[in-house]
Amino acid sequence: MSSVTSTSPERSNSTIDRTEVDDETRPSPSIEERSISTGRSFVLTGSRQSSQPSLVNDSVQPDSINVPKARKRKKNARSEVWQHFEIFKDPQYNAWAYCSLCKSEVYYTDTMSTGMLTRHLRKHHREEYDNLLASEVKKKREKEKAGVAEQPNITTFVKYSPSYDNCLLDFMVQTYQPIGICEHPTYRALCQSLNVKAPIHGREKVQRLITKEVIDIRAGVAAALKGMYFSATTDAWTANNNVNYTTCTVHFIDKKTWILHHFALGIFKKTGTSKAEDVVEYCRNIWRSVDLQYKNCTAIVTDTEATMCKAGRLFIRASSQEGGSTHWHGCVDHILELITKIAMKDYEGSEGTMAAARALVGHFSSSSQAEQRLLNLQPAGSRAVKCIQDVATRWWSTFSMCERLLRLKPYFALMEAEGNLDCNLTNDQWRIVAVTCEVLQPFMFAQKTLEGECYVTNSMVPYILYKIRTLIQDARDSPTVTVQAANLLRRMANAFEVHWGSGEPGTVATEHLTEGPNRRPRGIPIRTLLASLLDPRFKCGVGLAIQDKEYLWTYLLQQMIAVERELRAARATLLQNENEPPPPPPQQQQQQQRERGAFHNMFQDLNEYREAMERGQRDARNRNNNDTEADEHERAQAELTMYKAEPILALTKDDGSYNNPLEWWKYNAKRFPLLSELASRYLCIPATSAPSERVFSSAGLTIAQDRSRLDPALANELVFLHESGPALKRFRASQGIF
Helix, strand or coil: CCCCCCCCCCCCCCCCCCCCCCCCCCCCCCHHHHHHHHCCCCCCCCCCCCCCCCCCCCECCHHHCCCCCCEECCCCCCCHHHHHEEEECCHHHCCEEEECCCCEEEECCCCCCCHHHHHHHHHHCHHHHHHHHHHHHHHHHHHHHHCCCCCCCHHHHHHCCCCHHHHHHHHHHHCCCCHHHHHCHHHHHHHHHHCCCCCCCCHHHHHHHHHHHHHHHHHHHHHHHCCCCEEEEEEEEECCCCCEEEEEEEEEEECCCCEEEEEEEEEEECCCCCCHHHHHHHHHHHHHCCCCCHHHEEEEEECCCHHHHHHHHHHHHHHHHCCCCCEEEECHHHHHHHHHHHHHCCCCCCCCHHHHHHHHHHHHHCCHHHHHHHHHHCCCCCCCCCCCCCCCCCCCHHHHHHHHHHHHHHHHHHHHHCCCCCCCCCHHHHHHHHHHHHHHHHHHHHHHHHCCCCCCCHHHHHHHHHHHHHHHHHHHHCCCCCHHHHHHHHHHHHHHHHHHCCCCCCCCCCHHHCECHHHCECCCCHHHHHHHHHCCCCCCCCCCCHHHHHHHHHHHHHHHHHHHHHHHHHHHHHHHHHHCCCCCCCHHHHHHHHHHCHHHHHHHHHHHHHHHHHHHHHHHHHHHCCCCHHHHHHHHHHHHHHHHCCCCCCCECCCCCECCHHHHHHHHCCCCHHHHHHHHHHCCCCCCCHHHHHHHHHHHHHCCHHHCCCCHHHHHHHHHHHHHHHHHHHHHHHCCCC
16 A cells, blocks of 8 residues: 655745634645545555654544554543543554544654644534633642742743733734734744744644633633623624624623623624524523523613514523523614614605715715815815715714714815815705704714713613603704704604603603514613612602602612512521531541540530520521511611612713712612612613624624634634723722732
8 A cells, every 4th residue: 555745835924824714724735635634545554654644634534544443541641632532552653643532543743742632622622622721721720829830940931931922812812913923924033033032833822822811711701700790782793704693791890899890702603593592592602601690680782673672582581480580671772773764864845855965975985086175175274074974774873974064064165166066965955954963963972872881871861861852842842943854853753752652751660561663662671760760860860750750769669678688588598508517527536535535525615605605696697687578678668768868969070071870889888788789780781782782893803804714713712802801801900909
């Protein structure tokens, strides 16, 4: 039988290879290499090959080499990778190992390095590979916790900077660099220009570092979220390579510091159709990666597309089955956008203004010369601006287009007078553009304010919606309103009522019990209304009728009683654990006590007295925890009355910035223990699903056009590190951990 000799083709050093698949695509293998990977025309003979197979193909089919079946476990193996591999007893096949997972032979070079075995696990057995790295990270963390560190030799210390690996990962992840940059000669020349002994990392090393860092960060995120009540957002997205992904973000308030934190849990590849059941299952699987449960989830926020509305009902059902009380909230900005889209279309009396405005914008976007003339006409002292095109999927883009057109109106008139513009708007159309801009401005302000994720937004929703409703009604009833503006306001008011309810007294607090389009609950979610009462800036309930406020305060009182029972049950469980008798002393300890003799028993009275005192204290605590319902209601009512009597916190500071309600709760949590517990649960709910949108913005930069073959697992790791790495640092810094 003939043997095949192959060599790996050299990688071109002229440009960075930014096309990545699995660990980033290698050059196409030669004919000999393809024969190796398929297991055809290659038989390992008894003599050692003069030229071994390419490292690009690290595994072959079981029948591709003619080797004896006798195998054994490797003795004294220090690497845990050997738990998945065996070696052949025949010494002439020392360069091969047998994978017990896929029953195939793996070539791992004459030097018997485990690097090729690890690479085989990463490519073909990802779960085992992740478990292997997780074990390494755990051992390292345990050594650091115990203060045990291996003493590196001087050669290792000189060659490898302790912080180089972290800096390299930060550079690649935060600037969206391809993994292959570490092998590019110009990058290596840069490193060696700073230190000739700078470490040289290849793709394999960098990918291993990335996976280890992901495992470490994920463990840190799970530890930060342990026992916390949280809210979540989720959404789906299609990358430029037509691969579907889903993501999930979590938001919580740390009651030690009263700081709002958020983590993005990564992006995960979707398969099959996008059904509501799939959305729920994907989200649940993402939660499992950081040990999250429904019982601690207060609300899930998604957009209001029909599939997501159905998913919201399934979320509620799944949470109820697991003993939770999760609510579903539709994205407020998405619902407001459904209303503002009315202004994007021409309506009765609009004289085709929107179509004419888009034609005017299109004239400049399609002609670079016309756009340059427009820029040249603007004063040199100010920043020259271009036209803005509205996009149906971009929030407040119609307002931005109208506002920019009004700003550039004088220059359009100059170009028209010069004969360089023949599609300018008429005077009536300009008046309609001005009216549209004025009507859309409060919507733009609301959407822009509510899409934040670093400050409390949920409690703002009731007041903002009340102001928008009032502005629409006042403008519609104004005696100076034009016919065109009245038509637009009437259509928007009708749409506003369809989604948010009539706003009549006595309906605001209960509107969420009815359904609107796509079976989405109408009105304002109950936990959003409660959040406004728990925000010291909005607790006065401006815009709510007396009967609505009475309903909400009563509902909040019931929630406080439920929280007190929950906390009391937790304390009872803790006391029960304390009351459990200690385990009997081991036999050796009993023998030592007998050998001490009767002299030491004279102090037994002291031990009995101490134990009796401890039993009495535990019994007293148990009696305090067995209060009646009347006592619960009385304490909760007293706390609520005292909170309602507190002065209202100003909305803004002297410098115009918003006051932070969490700062108020930080200093008053001990005075209002039940209300502060509810505040930590409801104020962390985001008003919109914008956090998930931001994750996909980062994913779009990671899976760029020139990295369209990036492996989804690697893309998930890169996005997770980009989003949650800095977030975990901020959380640890707030805890005083550096």
